[in-house]
Amino acid sequence: MTDLYQSQRAMRNMRRAALQRGVVAVLDVGTSKIACLVLRFENAEEPREDGLGALAGQSQFRVIGAATTRSRGVRFGEVDAMQETERAIRTAVQAAQKMAQTRVDHVIACFSGAHPRSYGLAGEIELHEGQVSEQDVARVLAACDVPDFGQGREVLHAHPVNFAIDHRSGFGDPRGHVGNRLAADMHLLTIDTGAVQNLLYCIRRCDLEIAGLASSSYVSGLSSLVEDEQELGAACIDMGGGATGLSIFIKKHMIFAESVRLGGDHVTSDISKGLQVPLATAERIKTIHGGVHATGMDDREMIEIGADCGDWEKDRRKVSRTELIGIMRPRVEEILEEVRGILDAAGFDQLPSQQIVLTGGASQIPGLDMLAARILGQNVRLGRPLRVQGLPQAATGSAFSSTVGMCLFAANPQDEWWDFEIPAERYPARSLRRAVKWFKDNW
Amino acid sequence: MQPLRAPERRYGEPPRRDPAPSRLSYRVERLWLTPSFRKVVRVGLPAFLIVATVIGYLADADRRGALQTMLSDLRESVENRPEFQVTLMAIDGASEPVANAIRAMLPVSLPASSFRLDLAALRATIAQIDAVASADLHIRKGGILQVTVTERQPAVLWRTVSGLEMLDATGHRVATLLDRTARPDLPVMAGEGADARVAEGLEILEAARPIHARIRGLVRVGERRWDIVLDRDQRILLPEAGQVEAVRRVIALDQAEDMLGRDLTLVDMRNINRPTIRLAVPGGQDELETKVAGQ
Structure with missing residues (x-):
């Protein structure tokens, strides 16, 4: 646990160093594309308490380089072929650097796979001095009983969500309050160690330093949910290529995140299998003619699917759009059903507001919002990421919501467990003894 | 039917290659985008090369001597042009003995190049004569050294x-x-x-x-x-x-x-x-x- 704490802390320090230098890159390693944005932090003023300000408090950075490349070697949002992934990252980073005309050393990465799993933690302590100090917050966070999430898992996010003092609950910031007992709820997100280590290895091979790691479902929620949705309760469904991320926000905190290992690539492969066309053609047909609601008009709309095999009969094949929709719809429904199951398991129906926001590249299928409304509930909308300064037009689509979300994550990260000092009594005695010995040796 | 010939490829066109940069080119580009390195290469290196070339050329004493000779020859040739020759000295406002004294004081014999004449020094010398209150020297067009003297009364x-x-x-x-x-x-x-x-x-x-x-x-x-x-x-x-x-x-x-x-x-x-x-x-x-x- 302490190792992770230290490594996350090191990442935070790296992030601070990057902001000091003024240039940091964000890297979204997805299944269908790898996007890299280079941010320049210009006037690093402190964000206001209420999170307001010019451009929703996002005016302190500017995107100076952006590049997207087709992802290779990534499946289900996890690194599958290391060399290929490394080359794809290199392509994206180099192109973004070239556009920015500057060298980037620090990168904040996000990924959608690696089996994220959420845990709600609770901790409680007695307050010694009556008033809650920063040290007390650290103590109560350390007092949270960590569940046994098993071998090979690692904590990616640990957000303190709620604080309670005596019987008053719902504090965002308990410091300075007076009471006898302090309780905290913490949301812990764990991921597979192996997957994240593979990704880190790929990034290190590109001579980049990791200044932060984030779950893509979390950061796409940050960028595509508007403020009141984050406040009142909403689920962000980031439909990517290989995985569909899901995050639930309330009171501006993520309280749940999961991912379904199904995405747009499965729709493509269904089309490829169903129509017997190569994957590239299937992808093209999906993006140009795809849909999930068939109408009578679609029976008459014939799509040339073509081929290059030399057989005239095969090369001149046509399918109606209805057939295409017939292939796509079951898969999209399956994804949404999976999401529905997760939402039910997470108790989403208990939230005061049950807004659902669909984002991600696969959410661009025409008619998806109607289909999603039938499966997930009535409050469904399609989300696009927030506009940030200097973002190219090509990167403003919903496929870039996690990329943009990472910019926000880089600019104003939420407090995580490792942002608080280790409580004094938790310091291992050994290091104190070592410090004393060092003093004795040197004086 | 299978096409009978291979798909056309334009002459000299390389086969489609991986768009990803190689590790080396990636590193080189990153190095090139490093501001300090860029500055060194674009300013420091040319400056160093120029300085090194000049120093290397001048390190040889013979070359240095030749360069000096060339410079002095050039100077000489410019100084000796007829446009800069002073042939006469005209003295105004001085009585005969004073004028004779001034003529005797001129340190160079005319005709001489105007670069050799130090008018300020000459003026100071003339002003030392007791009979001269002030002297005004200039070189007139046509190579004449004009000395205008005001005598003491x-x-x-x-x-x-x-x-x-x-x-x-x-x-x-x-x-x-x-x-x-x-x-x-x-x-x-x-x-x-x-x-x-x-x-x-x-x-x-x-x-x-x-x-x-x-x-x-x-x-x-x-x-x-x-x-x-x-x-x-x-x-x-x-x-x-x-x-x-x-x-x-x-x-x-x-x-x-x-x-x-x-x-x-x-x-x-x-x-x-x-x-x-x-x-x-x-x-x-x-x-x-x-x-x-x-x-």
């Missing part, structure tokens, strides 16, 4: 032990005179320190203009006051301050009483309130002093 003669000097109105020496009769128009002064007070002396003479014909000269006594020496061995002793008033007073007395025409040897005005005269007593009798005008 002698105002008085100063008789010293060593001889007779001409002084101008400021007391500066102009020339030595061998013979008083050469300049009968100039008044004579004598006595030590008279040259420093020439202006004062001239004022006295100006005030004594009515008795001009009788004045033989002025004598500076003890470096503090003046005596006017008249013919017939008469003297007027003037005070240290207010000499001009004293002279006017003597003149007034003279005009009223014809004082100087009488037989006296000395008019003592040293005490301005009590003019005193000494009568010439025939036969070397005791001197008799008489008060004048009942004071």
Whole structure:
């Protein structure tokens, strides 16, 4: 646990160093594309308490380089072929650097796979001095009983969500309050160690330093949910290529995140299998003619699917759009059903507001919002990421919501467990003894 | 049906390659995008190369000598162009002896290049001549060194032990005179320190203009006051301050009483309130002093 704490802390320090230098890159390693944005932090003023300000408090950075490349070697949002992934990252980073005309050393990465799993933690302590100090917050966070999430898992996010003092609950910031007992709820997100280590290895091979790691479902929620949705309760469904991320926000905190290992690539492969066309053609047909609601008009709309095999009969094949929709719809429904199951398991129906926001590249299928409304509930909308300064037009689509979300994550990260000092009594005695010995040796 | 020939590929076109940069090119590009490295390569390296080339070229003494020779030759050839030659010296405003002296002083023989002529130094040298008040030198078109001289105008003669000097109105020496009769128009002064007070002396003479014909000269006594020496061995002793008033007073007395025409040897005005005269007593009798005008 302490190792992770230290490594996350090191990442935070790296992030601070990057902001000091003024240039940091964000890297979204997805299944269908790898996007890299280079941010320049210009006037690093402190964000206001209420999170307001010019451009929703996002005016302190500017995107100076952006590049997207087709992802290779990534499946289900996890690194599958290391060399290929490394080359794809290199392509994206180099192109973004070239556009920015500057060298980037620090990168904040996000990924959608690696089996994220959420845990709600609770901790409680007695307050010694009556008033809650920063040290007390650290103590109560350390007092949270960590569940046994098993071998090979690692904590990616640990957000303190709620604080309670005596019987008053719902504090965002308990410091300075007076009471006898302090309780905290913490949301812990764990991921597979192996997957994240593979990704880190790929990034290190590109001579980049990791200044932060984030779950893509979390950061796409940050960028595509508007403020009141984050406040009142909403689920962000980031439909990517290989995985569909899901995050639930309330009171501006993520309280749940999961991912379904199904995405747009499965729709493509269904089309490829169903129509017997190569994957590239299937992808093209999906993006140009795809849909999930068939109408009578679609029976008459014939799509040339073509081929290059030399057989005239095969090369001149046509399918109606209805057939295409017939292939796509079951898969999209399956994804949404999976999401529905997760939402039910997470108790989403208990939230005061049950807004659902669909984002991600696969959410661009025409008619998806109607289909999603039938499966997930009535409050469904399609989300696009927030506009940030200097973002190219090509990167403003919903496929870039996690990329943009990472910019926000880089600019104003939420407090995580490792942002608080280790409580004094938790310091291992050994290091104190070592410090004393060092003093004795040197004086 | 299978196409009978291979898909067309334009001549010389390489096969489609991986869009990903190689590790090396990625690193090189990152290095190139490093600001400090960029600065070194784009500014430091060329500067270093230029400096190194120059130093390497000049390291050889022969080359350095050749370069110096070339430079001096170039300079010489420019200096010796006829456009820069000075052939004549024209002297304006100087009398013959002064002009001859100036000609003798010119350090280079004409014709010479105007680059060789140090006009400031030459001007300073000319200004050292006593007879020259100021000199103005410039090189006129056509290679003529124009010297315009303002000579000192002698105002008085100063008789010293060593001889007779001409002084101008400021007391500066102009020339030595061998013979008083050469300049009968100039008044004579004598006595030590008279040259420093020439202006004062001239004022006295100006005030004594009515008795001009009788004045033989002025004598500076003890470096503090003046005596006017008249013919017939008469003297007027003037005070240290207010000499001009004293002279006017003597003149007034003279005009009223014809004082100087009488037989006296000395008019003592040293005490301005009590003019005193000494009568010439025939036969070397005791001197008799008489008060004048009942004071």
